[in-house]
Amino acid sequence: MHQILILSGKGGTGKTTVASAFIHLSQAKAYADCDVDAPNLHLVMGNYETEGKQDYMGLRKASIDSEKCIGCDACRQVCRFDAIEAEPHYHVVNIACEGCRACAYACPQDAISFVDAKVGDLRLLERGDEHFSTATLIMGSGTTGKLVNQVKNQLKKAADPNEVAILDGSPGIGCPVIASLSGVDLALMVAEPSVSGIADLKRVIASARQLQVPVAVIVNKYDMHEQKSAEIEVFCFKEGIPFLGKIPYDREAVRALNQGLTLDQISSNGSEAVKSIYYRTLHLARETMKG
């Protein structure tokens, strides 16, 4: 499976807006939302015919067998996370438990075991020959690269090996981003013309380069700060990174997304910009797939 990944470094730069337009323009048969902390892609992709769900397990958490428990309080005393409460009977506060097992070692009655705690769902949505892989986490759980790996693997299994998949990446530069970059043919960075936007762009490009993933850059809302936008273009030129275009701030884009339309489906300056960026990206991706 070929993969084009949309990334940003910083959150809120318009990554999902670009990814959803690309999926619609390319009539992609395979796509995934790797932003598992706050998945948003499904909000603009409409309805699906079928949905497969699979439990996603996180760290195992403590569970006290009240039949064996003699109320000696050893577990509560040893717990550093205030995850054990004595009233009305000894029990574990799941949201606070970090799964360290100190309580289990302290228990003289062997009353504490560790059980799989479901922290989310891995979801595969399908209509016709289209496959959309995504995940949702239960409240209060953070993510790791592990879940992103599973989202991508699920798509790989479902999709045609010759398909060009569009992936909506995770923000930041941490473990989930490394996982989303793995095996990608081209990573398109959506940058924002601001000081923090540029700093984050540079860090995420460094990560991609280490993994030998070819990168290209576009600027979103470039007219919010044209000088910073120009700075990004100059940076790309100096670094030899293809600069594939810039999208103006577009109020119509918000309206379109709120109506469940992707940016390419309306007529506006932003829409024209994203279309030409799409064709340039595809052209470049074909080159990188050959090489």
Place this chain on the structure above:
Amino acid sequence: MLLWVKSTPDSTMGTDLTVAVLSGKGGTGKTLVSVNLAAVAQKATYVDCDVEEPNGHLFFKPTILSSRVVTVPKPVVDQSLCDGCRICTEACAFNALALIGKQLLVFNEVCHSCGLCTTLCPKKALTEVEQPLGVVRQGRHGTVSFEDGILDIGQSEAVPLIKALLKKKHKDLVVIDSPPGSGCLVTEAILGADYCLLVAEPTRFGAHNLAMVHELVQILGKPCAVLLNKNEESASNPSKEYALAHNLSIAGTLPYDPKLAALASEGLIASEELGHYHAYFSNLLETIRKEAADASDPHTQR
């Protein structure tokens, strides 16, 4: 009689109240709202719990009165006592220890300070030593008592720092500026709050993130309301639609105003600069006080 006169409350004074301000994602205006709420109160404490990226100080520019290093215990090895039995490396749920030949390595950044390895070591080769995690600062800006926490670069376990920030019990109004998202840091920051104010943007994505934090505050059983930020009268507002459909009270609507954004980007407090924003946030605070009082009154509870 005298007592009665004395205790007549100012409209923004009154019983102790802790309000947590949160949003599902960064960049929705959470800090802007928290800062202004604290600024319009007669007496308030502002606590910046966004310890990974604290921004409240950019607005308040407080006079720092005290600063304290927060530490967490981490295991330290005495290699001369370690016999390489591997009990600790196998017990650690976080893979924070590795044994290479006869050398035991400890990885502080992955360690959760649970203390298990130190307890289990049969040779007493591990001892816990307090190590810095970040600082908490206390300061002042006019009538506002200011507190924030700053996590050291490279540290990833922010929970103990937030705990340290919120340990002290405050009187009067406390405004908690929470970390972004809906993960464990947010949970920690809002556990002690009496009331949660959710700040949401007028987009489908904003509404989805609102739904996520709303679910979290419901799990924690906190009374809450939404503040619709960057609202535009002429356009639809999915966050408003969400609130109406889910019986989520709307504490206020803040219209999209480039002037407000410009003030914020310069680190200025809108309610101190513009009279109508002072009035706006005073009203908002009053609404919150009233809603919080209703929620804690058993007779009006839903």
Place this chain on the structure above:
Amino acid sequence: MIIAIPAEANSLDSATCVSFGRAPYYCLYNTETESSTFMTNLAADSAGGAGIQAAQDLVDQSIGTLITFRLGENAAKVLQAAEIAILKALNLSVADNISALQEGKLAPLGEVHPGFHHGH
């Protein structure tokens, strides 16, 4: 000497995995017997500290060289403590990376990532 390479699948023609700690398999190639075995990476499933655990498991297999695209700071510490040579992988299959090593075409892995361990 045993050479370890993170692999996408348990075969020599599989792609070299770009992730170290979360690779599904490691190929262990013995230069003396010219034979290879594949080890399932049990650390791949851990919520945090996968790199540390994976490095420990490889050290326990007495490897002498690791070929990888990238390496976290913590895993690097473990491998360096065990005096294991770390070389930068090329964008090739597992078998081709082994040949590249034997032809002296692989350079030492220069940079090491700062840790990415937001462990919940």
